[in-house]
Amino acid sequence: MRNTVIAASGLQKTYGDKVVLDGVDFDVEAGSVFSMLGPNGAGKTTTVNILTTLMKADAGTARVAGHDVATATREVRKVIGVTGQFAAVDELLTGRENLRMMADLKRIRPAEQVVAGLLDRFDLVESADKMAATYSGGMRRKLDLAMTLVGNPQIIFLDEPTTGLDPRSRRTMWDIVRELVAEGTTIFLTTQYLEEADQLADRIAVLDQGRIVAQGTPLELKRQIPGTHVRLRFADAGTLDAAAGFLPGSTRDEQELTLRVPSDGGSRSLRALLDRLDEHAVNAEEFSVHTPDLDDVFFALTGRASSAAATGTTDTTHSNSSEAIAR
Structure with a gap:
């Protein structure tokens, strides 16, 4: 008891x-x-x-x-x-x-x-x-x-x-x-x-x-919030539109010029995603692999993000990502 x-x-x-x-x-x-x-x-x-x-x-x-x-x-x-x-x-x-x-x-x-x-x-x-x-x-x-x-x-x-x-x-x-x-x-x-x-x-x-x-x-x-995803950031709205067109199931943020793509976060799925970007000649300025953490919970439940000091991050962020992994 x-x-x-x-x-x-x-x-x-x-x-x-x-x-x-x-x-x-x-x-x-x-x-x-x-x-x-x-x-x-x-x-x-x-x-x-x-x-x-x-x-x-x-x-x-x-x-x-x-x-x-x-x-x-x-x-x-x-x-x-x-x-x-x-x-x-x-x-x-x-x-x-x-x-x-x-x-x-x-x-x-x-x-x-x-x-x-x-x-x-x-x-x-x-x-x-x-x-x-x-x-x-x-x-x-x-x-x-x-x-x-x-x-x-x-x-x-x-x-x-x-x-x-x-x-x-x-x-x-x-x-x-x-x-x-x-x-x-x-x-x-x-x-x-x-x-x-x-x-x-x-x-x-x-x-x-x-x-x-x-x-x-x-x-x-x-566990109350959606799972792992890849967040892609693009240089302009046109590139964002193009990527959203061949990445079904993704969620876009017009203001941040980002696309959230469901993923298991593994290296194989990441390479496949970046290969698709290359196939369509679309470059992501930055990508991050994001798994659910308490910051996501906080945002989902209160409608606001925690302060930067409060965030226990689980993001791994890379710039010019498609070229970096291709090399």
Whole structure:
């Protein structure tokens, strides 16, 4: 049987005339990563604020570790840790002092042993006695998460934890999340980075305009959209017209001057496609082999693409492709 540690039913929240959450339902299994995807303003942070007792829903119910978030706030707060969109560290304190402050607030003993263990785990030993104001963005995020782990919370909410980090720091955070889950911690992750959700999440909910428009594993979501295809880009509309005429089943984009041709993505089918272009003396300026990814899911469900930083691409793009493969 599934051990559900977070359950939300019919969550609603409005600010004046603006509906932020409009009947949100989901549940999260213990020891897993549940990721909530959505564009800016979709309601992700509002959902986190409700689940962490920082805000009350206008309607609906939510339970965290079996406790109602509206009537048992103290019990909920005992079992959760929260890392927000921006590192909540005191820049006037050192890394060690920030952790010691959290240990003191939670009455953790022996505090020094806990602090030393977290500094080592997050590779912050060398900078432990430096002011947090001197830390890089990646170091601040690591310190922020380390502070969240004081007291070993059962459930951790990570609200866009890697926003603004460089790729190396982001992957370090991913490794830490994987370690936490391996130890049995449940992670509720909101993110705009599609690759991040694809890499980490056991289940994903796509939130758009206050409603969950899809839920499932990353693979289940990818299966909802069309499969692999080749995208050809041409120099002008005339060349696009000519190619569309002898490539039945293709889909054209007049504005981008591109043609989307169904394909299995294999080298044999690619060569056959490019040979057909050569036979008709049609040149593709560029082609890309595209397999479904979460960016496609995001676009299909929300009607907009993710930001460039959020795209975990699976495209392989080539210029002057027909000549390149012919050689």
